[in-house]
């Protein structure tokens with residue numbers, strides 16, 4: 001039973017919200033009053049994108065795409081599955097991709113390549129709540145991120161184990 005799994009706390013709700021406010025202030029400065037397209041990568045980034053968007057003050061449009069890379073369990077397959085990658089015309093737009101975590105980096109690389117292949121954006125940046133640098137297999141870095149994390153399988157605040165735990169307001173590990 002999923003309810004029998006005991007989670008150890010890793011990042012508290014307050015720590016997460018505090019960092020998001022800091023990042024939001026930074027982005028408000030960087031983009032100033034320029035229009036921004038925030039591209040939320042479902043399902044994992046749902047909480048982060050929602051909370052981040054609430055502290056952004058520029059004219060903002062939110063887009064949602066859906067990818068999957070983890071098959072089952074806790075090891076990355078390295079293969080990216082584009083479930084739904086419908087996007088509007090992003091030519092000459094400022095685009096910010098919002099992810100939950102960069103692990104191997106395959107998902108991030110796939111997305112950046114996909115957008116660059118299909119559009120000539122005004123700017124394209126990658127923003128991730130978490131950065132698990134020790135697991136990187138692809139040479140890619142987040143332009144902005146909130147936390148460096150250890151090599152643990154993390155759940156909560158959008159991150160799941162077999163579909164569960166996304167609803168937790170904090171992040172923990174098994």
Ligand code: IMP
Pocket residue numbers: 044069070076078099100101102103104105106107108132152153154155159160161
């Ligand atoms: P990457 O392509 O290996 O960088 O993996 C990125 C995706 O794998 C993320 O968007 C997450 O959905 C998932 N993922 C990576 N690490 C974790 C974790 O520790 N917990 C839950 N999901 C993870």
Ligand code: MG
Pocket residue numbers: 041042043044045099100101
């Ligand atoms: Mg994800």
